[in-house]
Amino acid sequence: MDESECRAVILQALQRIAPEVEPGVLDPRRALREQVDLDSMDWLNFLIALSQSFRVEIPESVYGRMRTLDDLVQYLRDPPGRSREPRGP
Amino acid sequence: MIEMKLPALGADMDEGKLLEWRVHPGQVVHKGDILAVVDTAKAALDVESWHDGTVAELLIEPGQTVPVGTLMARLLEPGETAPAHEPKPPAAPATAGRRPVSPAARRRAAELGVALDSLRGSGPDGVVTLRDVEQAAAGVAPARDRSVEIRRTIAAVMVRSKREVPHYYLSDDIPLAAATDWLREANAGRPVAARILMAALCLRAVARAAQRHPTMNGHFVDGAFRPSAVVNLGVAISLRGGGLLAPAIAGAESKTTAEIMQALADLVARARSGTLRREEVTDPTLTVSNLGDQGVRSVQPIIFAPQVAIIGFGLVSDRPWVLEGKLAVMPVVTATLAADHRVSDGHAGARFLAEIGANLQHPEAP
Numbered sequence: 170m171d172e173s174e175c176r177a178v179i180l181q182a183l184q185r186i187a188p189e190v191e192p193g194v195l196d197p198r199r200a201l202r203e204q205v206d207l208d209s210m211d212w213l214n215f216l217i218a219l220s221q222s223f224r225v226e227i228p229e230s231v232y233g234r235m236r237t238l239d240d241l242v243q244y245l246r247d248p249p250g251r252s253r254e255p256r257g258p
Numbered sequence: 259m260i261e262m263k264l265p266a267l268g269a270d271m272d273e274g275k276l277l278e279w280r281v282h283p284g285q286v287v288h289k290g291d292i293l294a295v296v297d298t299a300k301a302a303l304d305v306e307s308w309h310d311g312t313v314a315e316l317l318i319e320p321g322q323t324v325p326v327g328t329l330m331a332r333l334l335e336p337g338e339t340a341p342a343h344e345p346k347p348p349a350a351p352a353t354a355g356r357r358p359v360s361p362a363a364r365r366r367a368a369e370l371g372v373a374l375d376s377l378r379g380s381g382p383d384g385v386v387t388l389r390d391v392e393q394a395a396a397g398v399a400p401a402r403d404r405s406v407e408i409r410r411t412i413a414a415v416m417v418r419s420k421r422e423v424p425h426y427y428l429s430d431d432i433p434l435a436a437a438t439d440w441l442r443e444a445n446a447g448r449p450v451a452a453r454i455l456m457a458a459l460c461l462r463a464v465a466r467a468a469q470r471h472p473t474m475n476g477h478f479v480d481g482a483f484r485p486s487a488v489v490n491l492g493v494a495i496s497l498r499g500g501g502l503l504a505p506a507i508a509g510a511e512s513k514t515t516a517e518i519m520q521a522l523a524d525l526v527a528r529a530r531s532g533t534l535r536r537e538e539v540t541d542p543t544l545t546v547s548n549l550g551d552q553g554v555r556s557v558q559p560i561i562f563a564p565q566v567a568i569i570g571f572g573l574v575s576d577r578p579w580v581l582e583g584k585l586a587v588m589p590v591v592t593a594t595l596a597a598d599h600r601v602s603d604g605h606a607g608a609r610f611l612a613e614i615g616a617n618l619q620h621p622e623a624p
Contacts, residue, residue, distance in 0.1 A: 187498065188498070189498065189499075206498075208496070208551035208552075209455050209456075209457065209551050210455065210457070210522070210523065210526050213450070213453060213455060213523075214523075214527075216450050217450050217451045220449070220450045220451070221451075226449060226450065227450050228446070229442070229445045229446065229453065230446070
């Protein structure tokens with residue numbers, strides 16, 4: 170999944186929880202919860218949705234690093250522990 | 259003749275909108291049968307028959323909003339025959355030469371000066387309903403939307419509570435180091451879908467404390483307090499676009515933290531999608547309001563009368579804390595109890611609050 174597809178899937182999951190969100194106005198480098206009204210239950214549901222869409226486990230220990238849209242894109246495209254393709258010698 | 263009136267389907271319900279009749283004149287009904295579906299600000303709820311009988315006449319029509327206690331239908335008792343002046347069902351089929359208009363709509367049209375001939379009826383068989391008249395009078399077709407209804411209900415309940423219930427307030431800072439550690443460990447081994455939030459621990463601590471402090475758990479009705487044997491713990495849930503609901507986790511005192519978390523997630527989802535069950539909105543015996551996610555330090559909540567207490571939790575934040583004579587930093591939450599002074603005194607409230615704090619030091623306790 171390339172970066173823009175990944176971003177689109179994340180935004181879809183976000184909009185299912187917060188339908189009022191306009192993706193165009195979100196700053197990808199600012200904490201999402203500062204820009205969107207998400208309580209801890211919303212945030213948990215958002216992570217559950219991402220975990221299912223990307224088939225990736227999101228341990229609680231990485232919550233602190235998953236604040237912005239860019240953080241999420243980076244983590245979900247390349248989660249730790251997922252086997253990587255060899256990149257040549 | 260049995261008179262069937264709109265019952266209060268919740269302690270805070272003042273009126274309801276008839277969505278549909280499930281019976282028709284002439285139909286035999288038994289006690290417990292569903293007669294009608296009524297929309298309240300919180301959910302669409304069934305109205306059951308309290309008697310055996312035969313439906314004689316239906317007096318209000320779908321779309322009409324009426325106060326609690328309004329006569330909705332008449333039933334004939336078993337063996338009773340209809341009176342000589344056979345009552346006419348309100349939604350009589352259109353007859354040539356006479357425009358079908360419900361009696362309520364006709365009265366309202368006269369009051370508002372609406373010409374009935376100009377209206378197109380939206381009721382069964384083209385009957386002009388009260389709503390048609392009111393919409394015509396307003397010149398537009400204002401849809402009664404749920405957020406407006408919820409706002410009105412909140413206004414009514416809160417005004418009544420502030421007017422009638424003598425609140426007293428007590429606050430305490432509760433250290434959450436033990437609860438945070440417990441949570442971290444419990445969540446480390448769980449997939450994200452089974453993760454527990456601090457809110458679930460707070461709810462469980464309140465439910466367990468309430469069981470031992472009966473003057474905080476129940477209803478004040480008709481001048482007397484009625485304690486509840488079970489703790490149906492109301493949870494204030496904010497809705498997107500404004501408003502809130504406070505449905506209950508039934509029997510919360512005997513649930514584990516994981517069970518409370520599951521119930522909470524389910525309630526939040528259904529509160530926001532408008533699919534709560536009747537007993538969930540009618541049965542809370544004590545409520546918790548958690549505004550920590552919004553960053554506030556403390557909440558002085560208003561009691562959802564006829565309940566007699568509510569607990570507000572603020573933000574869990576790292577604060578300086580003196581532990582065994584030394585200054586430490588630890589996660590702390592401010593909990594505030596608002597309780598009804600007709601039922602309990604500050605002394606009892608303080609003990610209840612202290613027990614909530616103590617329970618949060620032992621989150622694993624059964």
